[in-house]
Structures are given as structure tokens and as C-alpha cells.
Amino acid sequence: MNKRKRIMIILFLILVGIFIISMTTIFENRITNNKNIEEIDIYEPFKKTNNFKLSNRDRYIKYYENHDYLSYEDVVTYVNIGLDYGFYKYIKPADTKKGINVLVNKYLKLDENYIPNDLEKIDDYYFINGNKNARLLRRDAKIAFEKMSKDSIENKTPVYGQSAFRSYDKQEYLYAEALKKLGEEKADLETARSGHSEHQTGLTIDVSSTKSGNMLVFENTKSYKWMLDNSYKYGFILRYPKGKEFIHGFMFEAWHFRYVGVKVATDMHNNYSNLTYEEYFYKFLD
Numbered sequence: 001m002n003k004r005k006r007i008m009i010i011l012f013l014i015l016v017g018i019f020i021i022s023m024t025t026i027f028e029n030r031i032t033n034n035k036n037i038e039e040i041d042i043y044e045p046f047k048k049t050n051n052f053k054l055s056n057r058d059r060y061i062k063y064y065e066n067h068d069y070l071s072y073e074d075v076v077t078y079v080n081i082g083l084d085y086g087f088y089k090y091i092k093p094a095d096t097k098k099g100i101n102v103l104v105n106k107y108l109k110l111d112e113n114y115i116p117n118d119l120e121k122i123d124d125y126y127f128i129n130g131n132k133n134a135r136l137l138r139r140d141a142k143i144a145f146e147k148m149s150k151d152s153i154e155n156k157t158p159v160y161g162q163s164a165f166r167s168y169d170k171q172e173y174l175y176a177e178a179l180k181k182l183g184e185e186k187a188d189l190e191t192a193r194s195g196h197s198e199h200q201t202g203l204t205i206d207v208s209s210t211k212s213g214n215m216l217v218f219e220n221t222k223s224y225k226w227m228l229d230n231s232y233k234y235g236f237i238l239r240y241p242k243g244k245e246f247i248h249g250f251m252f253e254a255w256h257f258r259y260v261g262v263k264v265a266t267d268m269h270n271n272y273s274n275l276t277y278e279e280y281f282y283k284f285l286d
């Protein structure tokens, strides 16, 4: 091979080398550019949560600006619940198609004509003496409650029903009374406005440990402890736990239990005991 040919080959190899290096650089730049486009998607961290709703995306951003100590997951859940609007500020209809898992709260309202079509009367044996007009629960909840009450009585930690189903009108009356007596701020902590009471679902019951009715001191009884450890086995959850008032909007109510079915109640008890039903609902049932 003569010198000229060798130079030509070397030049050719150099050109090929330069070509490969340039192509690699261009390709890498393209990847970096794509990454930059993703990085400026401000919704990205919220999209990665399991309950992201496109229609709420700007509310997530706004809520996060004032609550940057929260995880993205919590921001998404809280906004889905409606915490960024506040209690009774942006009211939507409760979805009764969810059946025993319907969520009713200070953001979701039942129609004034809503009465469950399968209400049944709880047996007197499992109810306090008196309050005869509030002994109804939906069929599944009623069967579960009677079984729970029976077992609690046998265990000498009795749990009796004190107040179950209440109609829209009844709740309207109760709230009006509370309003007169306590003023709006306190009334709202203690009593739901009509349409916003879980008692209208026929899936909720206030309980006592005596036949004469003592729900307001239920927290101090062995029966309360028994309920915390056992109610989930029958499908009931403590609905307004301590420390979560900013979510459910009521004072802590040791006596107020909600039927959600054994599957959900057990999952909440075993795996998500720190969540309110609002949080659990928007994470897993919505």
C-alpha cells in the first residue's frame, strides 16, 4: 500500500469517528431536552399518586403552595375531599350508588327525599329503652349490628343502639335546635346540617353501654374499648376519630359508628387505621 492510500484511509477513519461522535451528541441532547420537557410538567408529582383527578389539577398546585409540608398523595386526597374549599362551601350530591360505601359529609349531601328502601327495625333487646323512632338501619347493617350487640353483651361489654336512622326533616329540626342553643360554630361541630348527616344513610348508629343510654360517656367504658378492637369484624368503623377533626369536621364522637361492610372495615382496621373514611374513600373507593 502506498503512502497516499494510507493517508486516505486514515483520513476516512477520522471522518467516520467525527461522524459517530456528532451523532451521539445530537442523540444525547435530544434525550436531555425531552427530560427537560417532563421536568417542567408541574402536575407530574401529583399524577404519580393513585387518585389524581385531571379536573382538580390546579387545585392541587394551589393547595400545595400553602401546605408544602404535606406529601403529594395527601394533597391530592385532601383536595379530592374538598378541604381546600372548606366545610359546606362547595357541596356536591352524595353518590348513593356506592351502596353501603356511600360517603356523606360536609361536602357531600343526600337529597331531602332520600330514604333507603331496605330499612329494618333493630330488635328491642339490642337497643336502649326509649328513642323508639330511631331504631331503623338498612338490612345488612341491622343484621350486622344485632350480631355485634349480641356478642358484646355475651362478653359483658354491652353495646346497645341509641340512635340509628334519621330522616332529612328530623335532622333539619335537630340542627335548628342546636343552632338556637349553641350558635353556628358549636352547632356545626356537634350536629350535621340536614342532608349531611350519615344517620340519613341508614348505615350509622350511635351506641351506649347501658340500657338507659349513656352515649356521651361511652368513651370511658369497657364497651368502647371492645368496639375499637372488634367492631370491624362486623363491618363497623369509628367514624369521627380524634385528631382528624380538620377532615371530618365534627368533634370526636366515641359513640358514632358507621357500617361499611366487613371487607372495608377490616382493611381499614388492619392496614389504614390512621385514615378517616373520607381519606380511605378517595384513595380506594372513589
Ligand SMILES: [Zn+2]
Pocket (backbone or CB within 6 Å): 199, 204, 205, 206, 255, 256, 257
Ligand atoms: Zn351519630
